[in-house]
Amino acid sequence: MTKAEKHKIVLFDGLCNLCNGAVKFMIRHDGDDRFRFAALQEEVGRELTAKYNIDSSKVDSIILIDNGKAHIKSTAALHIALYLKGLWPLFHGALIFPLFFRDFVYDIIAKYRYKWFGKKDSCMIPTPELQNKFL
DSSP states (O other), X not given: OOHHHHSEEEEEOTTBHHHHHHHHHHHHTOTTOOEEEEETTSHHHHHHHHHTTOOTTTOOSEEEEETXXXXXXXXXXXXXXXXXXXXXXXXXXXXXSOHHHHHHHHHHHXXXXXXXXXXXXXXXXXXXXXXXXXX
């Protein structure tokens, strides 16, 4: 079994400051070492989006691959919350809200994330301590 098959995989926009901050947050709250990460811009990110038939021009911020199924947008974020330590799993309950409403809010944040939070020139390079968290 590969590293990718044993863990939940989070694909993220490696240039986005908000997304990079979210990855750091997830790593801090991933007490059971469930997540592995890859930037959408990197080869492994492109391979996984192709494998799961995800159009990265339409979904360009966060994707969760869990047990062979890809979750996108607000659904991905809320499923990620379920596995974080602390009170974050309570946010998983927001799945009761209609998808169109959840993704509407998500899409607004995604659309303006560079303007509001900034953008890097290149993808984040993990520190040696965090290297094993990245595919």
